[in-house]
Amino acid sequence: MTHPNRLAPTDADRLHDIRERDAELDRLTAHIRGFATMMTGRHGEDLEQWITDVEQDTLAPLASFARNLRRDQDAVQAGLILEPSSGRVEGTVDKLKMLKRQMFGRASLDLLRTRVLHAR
Numbered sequence: 001m002t003h004p005n006r007l008a009p010t011d012a013d014r015l016h017d018i019r020e021r022d023a024e025l026d027r028l029t030a031h032i033r034g035f036a037t038m039m040t041g042r043h044g045e046d047l048e049q050w051i052t053d054v055e056q057d058t059l060a061p062l063a064s065f066a067r068n069l070r071r072d073q074d075a076v077q078a079g080l081i082l083e084p085s086s087g088r089v090e091g092t093v094d095k096l097k098m099l100k101r102q103m104f105g106r107a108s109l110d111l112l113r114t115r116v117l118h119a120r
Contacts, residue, residue, distance in 0.1 A: 004033065024058075024059065027057060027059060028059055028062060031050070031053070031054050031057070031059070031062055032062075034046075034050055034053075035050060038050060038080055039080060042080060042081060043080065044076075044077040044078070044079070044080030044081035045077075045081070047069070047073065047076060047077050047080060048073070050066075051066045051069055051070050051073070054066040055067065055070075095119060096116060096119075099112070099115055099116055099119060100112065103115065
């Protein structure tokens, strides 16, 4: 997806013409751009208003998407605001690798599996 400001002039003109002819597509484009702006700019505080606006519109597939976002709104909002971190995942992977190194050549796969499942 190309940022609207980076479209070639002919593509921008074509998009403008299409949006003028179809009001529903114009509204859809505006909602999608709003969501993209929230994602790229990390503006999670605007999520509630965006969901409300989309739910009040007549665009059924997009309203369904918004309702699904609302179900887990706290997590979605955190994802739009907080910096991503894979620290917990990396810690788990490091722990598994350490257990594998400790068990190498000494035990069967069943014992390694049991030790991994019971590791804290």
